[in-house]
Amino acid sequence: MGRTVFEKIWDDHVLAKRGEDQYLLYVDRHLTHEVTSPIAFESLRAQGRRVRRPDLTFAIMDHNVPTVDRALPVRDQHSREQMKALARNARDFSLTLFDYFSPWQGIVHVVGPELGLTVPGITLVCGDSHTSTHGALGALAVGIGTSEGMHVFATQSIWLKKPKLMEVRYEGVFPSHTTPKDAILYTIRELGTGGMIGHVAEFRGDAVKRMSAEERMTICNMAIEGGARTAIVEPDEKVYSYIEGTPYAPSGEDWEEAKRYWDTLKTEHDARYDKSYTLNVSGLEPQITWGTNPAMCIGVSENVPEPSQFDDASQRRAAERALSYMGLKPGQKIEGTPVDAVFIGSCTNARLSDLILVARLVKGRRVSPNVRAMIVPGSMLVKRRAERLGLHRVFLESGFDWRNSGCSMCIAMNEDRLGQGERGVLTSNRNFENRAGPGSRVHLASPLTAAATAVEGRIADPRRYSLASIDELELEWTSPWLERNILKPLRGG
Amino acid sequence: MPEPVKKIRGKAAPLEIDDVDTDQIIPAQFLKVLTRKGLGAYLFYRWRFDEEGRPKEGFVLDRPEFRDATILVAGRNFGIGSSRENAVWALMDYGIRCVIASSFGDIFYGNSVKNGLLCIRLEDERVKSLRAEAAKGGLFLDIDVEAEKITMPSGEVIKFSLEPAVKKWLLEGLDEIEATIRGYDEKIREYENRMSHFKMPRKDVLHTE
Incomplete structure (x- = not known):
């Protein structure tokens, strides 16, 4: 029986098994933000522990930050304190930080993919439920709590129960003015908020293949609202194009080697799922x-x-x-x-x-x-x-x-x-x-x-x-990245 | 590191709402904390207090007969939504030791285990009847984690089941970080030694402040 993309990445990262259903997985990337991390850092300090792999750990300010002019002071005292705590923790534990003033600041689930921190085939965790978003690039990404985050800081690994597999198949062509957001809302409407509990949702089917990397992020993002442990899409050329040339993505020989590996991350035709759901999006409003x-x-x-x-x-x-x-x-x-x-x-x-x-x-x-x-x-x-x-x-x-x-x-x-x-x-x-x-x-x-x-x-x-x-x-200035990933597909190219 | 959880005896309170998300258990404004102590004051905050912070009437945990409840009998999909561990800390700081529901949000469930909050899954109909019993007031339950059973005041026994790893965790109150480092450090090193270079983020990235 063939394996799914999720199982392939899972198997590549399993370090050990404990009892019947607990697996220790290596964590290739840990993203953290100012709200769910301070208590984990405090506990690390109290126990005299360090972050095992600061080079694989990235801190971003997003939840609390004002969206007005950055020259203005952060008025909310508690927000300011949490932001400052993240800056202090990043400094003390030697983490790369994208702070309030960084040109690369943004919402962690937007920043990861666009900077190439998220790439296919890696395991990625973040103390935020919408971490499922990164699955759109073919990563095994899970949202975790603060205690789990502390474990990852200290050991660069995480204990997980292997989720069941669910295929969420979108077929057909979206009618005009109807988008992937409408498809995922409709899916949750049909399955309920608990419909995917305990499962990883693998989005597949013609309509998913046709989606851009960004559109796939929208559906993976919201899978958690249907209860999914996380979501994933098998990576393809669209994903490669999206991350090629981004700051943290592999380059040169690494890039070629990476692509050869990513090409192996396809769900095999005889892979089996525990649960299946199909939606033809052609009739969707x-x-x-x-x-x-x-x-x-x-x-x-x-x-x-x-x-x-x-x-x-x-x-x-x-x-x-x-x-x-x-x-x-x-x-x-x-x-x-x-x-x-x-x-x-x-x-x-x-x-x-x-x-x-x-x-x-x-x-x-x-x-x-x-x-x-x-x-x-x-x-x-x-x-x-x-x-x-x-x-x-x-x-x-x-x-x-x-x-x-x-x-x-x-x-x-x-x-x-x-x-x-x-x-x-x-x-x-x-x-x-x-x-x-x-x-x-x-x-x-x-x-x-x-x-x-x-x-x-x-x-x-x-x-x-x-x-x-x-x-x-009447778009003004463009760039190769924009042409390749955003404008050409929109022009029907 | 949580204390071992072996037996819980306490009063049950009914929470007759499905799909209780972690935003309801503790609103985002109370996530702006740097410590986990005292979060019980904000448990179910919007259901218990008005905009000015004055207590609202009628929420089940504020009714005299349920003020000392330590077991919550909820509905379906308890703890869905945000990954905030503050939801578990708030429940525990308030005094809740066990939540019974027909299903739980995955991340909430995992967070609960880590902190020693017992989450028991029972069939929908079982949860409903237990909730109806609890609603009468004064329902004391005896919960035995080792034996995986709830004993009603009548002597009736309700069996539940925990995944072996969860059960072991609760009974032993493990320091997981220490256990991982002691037991698996070599495995972690092995992975790191064979980790392909292309899987790592580039290190030559220039940062502008």
Whole structure:
């Protein structure tokens, strides 16, 4: 029986087995940020331990950072203290740090792939659940807790239970204005928040093969919202192209050797899965959440559910609770619901290709005067690339706030948040109660649905909006990386 | 390093909500800490306190009959979402020693084991009936980790099962880092010696401040 890409990487990294189901794996890359790491560093100090491999460990500030002008002081004292603690810990333990002022600062799951810290075939961990994102490049990436993080710091290894395998197959061609974000939202809607618990989701199928590396990051990112332990896609030429020439990716002879190894990381045709799910995306419409977890989701043209339509008592109760929290009436249309804010950002949908989608919809249009609309690029590199292309002018002319990078409104640990009872359409990954601030009402959707909503001031179906072509965006400066990975595919090349 | 967990006897409180994510267990604003002590004060914060920090009425753990509960009987998919270990620290600091549910978020479950918070998976129907019993108030459970059983006040026994590694961990309260270094340092070195150069991040990268 053939192995899957996940099993191949797993087998390459297993150091030992303990009991029936615990495996010790070597960790090739450890990314860490300011929020989940301080207690691990404190414990290392208390026990007199060092970081075993500082050269494989990278620290990034993202969760707490303000997204306003970096010349301004960090006003929130606790945020500032956590940021400073990371700087101190990086210095004391000799780690490479991308701090608040670094030109490479950004959300850890955007930065890893774009700097070539994430490459196919490696094991990667980070104290953040959305670490599954890195699986899009064919890495075995898992989100871990603080205690596990400390173990990795000290031993460069981690004990894991081998997850079960689940194939998530996307077939067909996306209809216009419908995106990979809509596919993953629909998948979670069908499988529930616990549908993939205990499994690694391997995304495959024609539609996944056609996706760009960045689009694959969006679906892998959100697999965790369906309960998956992590997600993965077998690496291919698109992935190689995405990381070729990035600062930390192998180069020269190493690059050739790496590619020969990566070429072996294919799922074999007779590999078996414990669970299987298939979605034909050809019939999909843009999705949007109506409730307080990502599975509470409908098509943008549908009505929010009536609690009475659920047979299960606890689902009925959950629906009632969610509708009341979200300030929605049972059975009402979701489209046309007025919103206060639109947020384009997060490790799910704030990469350059996401920003280009937004620009294509808002070019020549204005953000509704009733809406606060902000774009928080996934990294400062994404921001500079967008500005190189001239996208920022499109955003500023349409009335978007064009900010610096960070996790921002997705987790509301900085000042970017929704007020009590305020409603927002966010391109992020979690619509939990109070997630974007106390009393916040979050609807998750694709960048196109969010952009259309910003223009209309109400939840809008993006399919009613024409999209500017790439040529109509009148892009200014480009670069070989942008041409190869972003622009050529968009031009249908 | 957690204390060994062998037996838990305590009062059960029902939490009749499915899909309790770790944002609800402890909101992100309380992640801005540099120590894990005292997080119990923020457990289920938004369900227990209003915007000004005044206690809200009615949350199950604040009702007089459940104030001293140490066992939480929840629903499906408890602890999904964010990897924040603060969720486990908050539950334990508050005094919770065991959570019973029909399924758990994977990362939360792993974090719980590391800290000695016992998570018991039972079938959906079992969880529901236990929750209904707990809701009546005054349900004391005797939990035996070694024997993998819960004994009801009536004497009725509910069996559960733990993965062997989890059970061993709970019973022994292992210092895992020390154990890994002692037992497997050579394996780690072996891997490092054979690790292909192309798997490592380039070292000649220039950093600008």
